[in-house]
Amino acid sequence: MIPYGKQCIDDADIQEVINVLKSDFITTGPKVDDFEKAVAEFTGAAYAVAVSNGTAALHAAVIAAGIQPGDEVIVTPISFVASANCIVYAGATPVFADVIEDSLLIDPEDVKRKITDKTKAIIAVDFAGQPCDYDTLQAIAAEHKLTLIADGAHSIGAEYHGRKAGTLADLTTFSFHPVKHITTGEGGMILTDNADFYQKMKYFRNHGITTDYRQRQEKGAWFYEMKSLGYNYRITDIQCALGISQLKKLPAWINKRQQIAKTYDKAFEQTDKIVPLKTAETSLNAYHLYVIKLVGIDREAAFNQLREKGIGVNVHYIPIHYQPFYRETFNTADGMCPVAEKCYQSILSLPLHPGLTDNEINYIIENVCQL
C-alpha cells in the first residue's frame, strides 16, 4: 500500500539521536533550546516552546490565551479532533464555524456570525498546508478582542503574503507526528511573539513550576514554586536532536511536495470529475495533504477501488461536530456547518510525501483518472 503520508529518516538523523543518547542530557537539556531556536528562526517568530506533541501544543496555546470554563472558542469542523478537544480541556465550549468551499479553510464571514459576548478566541486550521485568511481573521480578532490561534500542524514552511506560518497569528502550533512535514516521533511546538504567552507556556509544560534560577539561589537550590496548574508536556533531547536534523531538510521536502501537487493538478485538469482544492495566489501552500473533491463519483466506491489498487487514500476529515462526543456533550447537530458537511461527502486525500517515486505518482494519477 502506498501510504498517504510517511516520514523520511536518514543516517544523519540517526547519528544525531545516538549522539544525544551518549550525552549527559536525554531530556530537558540543550537540544530542547536548540530545536526551539532553530524553528523560531525558520519561521521568524520571536519565541518557541517545544512540547510532547501537537495536541499538548494546542492545549498550551489555549491556556496561554486565558481560556476558562464558560468561554467560547470558534473553531473549524474540518480538522483533526485535537483542534477542538484542546478547547474542551480548558473547560470551554467549542463553536464550529463553517469553511470556504474551494479551500476548506475557516470562513471569516461565518466566524463573525458565530461571535457572542462569551467568545474569547478563534482557532484557525491551515488545512492541508494552506494558511487561512489571516489578515481578515486578525481584523475580526482585534475588533472583538479575541486571541487568534493558528493550528499549523499542516503548514510549517507555508507562507501568506510573504510571511511564514508561525508568525501569522497570536499563537501558532506545530505537530511533529510522523505523517507531518518533519518528525520527532511525537512532538509539538508553539510559536509566538508575545513574551507573556511564552513565559506561561514554559511553566505550563512543566507542572506550572516556576524555575527562575535566581529565586532558587536566594531561597536555596531545593526551592521551587508551583504557581499555576500545569502538566508534564516536556519533550526529550532525543526527540529534539531528531527534529533539528529533520528541519535542515524541510525546504527541500516542501519543494518536493509542491512539485508532486503540481503534477497532480496538471493531470486532473483534463477531467471535470476531479476537483483539487484551490490555493490563493498570495499564499505558498506547504502541502501536508493533497485533497480532491469527487464530482459525480461515489466517494465510498472510489475509496475502496483505490485501496484495492494499493493506493492509501484517506478522508480528511470527518467534521468534528459529527463526532458522538460533541453531539452528546455540546448538542452539535447536522446542518450547523452546511458547506463542511457537503464537502465532506466528496473529499479524498491522495498520497503525498517526499518519498513518493515518479512511478508511484503516475500509477496514482492513472487510477484516479479511471474512477
Ligand SMILES: *Cc1c(COP(=O)(O)O)cnc(C)c1O
Ligand atoms: C496532527 C494534528 C494535530 C495533533 O498533533 P499530534 O502531534 O498528533 O498531537 C492537531 N491538529 C491537526 C490539524 C493535526 O493534523
